[in-house]
Amino acid sequence: MSTDLPPTPDSRSELVQFILLARDRGTSDEFISKLLRDYGWPSREVERAFFEVYEGLLGRPLPTPRGGSGELARDAFFYLLAFVTLGIWIQALGEMAFIFINHLIPDALNNYYGDPSWQVAFALARLLVAYPVYLGLMRQINRDLTTHREKHFSGVRKWLTYLTLLVATIIAIGAVIAFLTSFLRGELTPRFLLKVLVVLVLDGGVLWYYFDWIRRKPAPKVLRLTVDG
Known part of the structure; x- marks a missing residue:
């Protein structure tokens, strides 16, 4: 054989x-x-x-989709703005957690962290502005994915999502490296450990959600045939 x-x-x-x-x-x-x-x-x-x-x-060509390059530019705009606002509100949330940790466990050698009231106000302002914009954009993106099933396989969606995942992965790796460096030098403090934990929780949440999101497939489309008579 x-x-x-x-x-x-x-x-x-x-x-x-x-x-x-x-x-x-x-x-x-x-x-x-x-x-x-x-x-x-x-x-x-x-x-x-x-x-x-x-x-x-x-015996005939496939119909040309509506929108063309203009539709791709629109999708790229929504994805880029969604991921930028994601970074803004995640960073603001992390900064607020850092401020709380500094207040909870002050550094005896360095008590100056700037004006906490201004820092909290600035972080809260970014969170209140960026988070609703991000939610609105993701709602629109998911609505488009439901309506136009072929957009699940869009190059714009895949490239920009994986670029975001790359940045999030690099941040997570950097946090782990910083943790191990402090641990090996014997400089690991509860305050630093909590800050690393905050970074890993926020970053891990982004990685978990978007790795699951990019692997989602469109639901099977049910075609209903009507028979006259």
């Missing part, structure tokens, strides 16, 4: 032929798509191949 694997398609035309042959054998489009993605084919290449398959089957 030969153990040679079938030749791997190296062009989109071969990918289209592979999809057509698999469909002729009764394989579902969902299984073919998952198989190709798991095998290493980029999602965009798989999508384009399916576009060609259905254009050939229907």
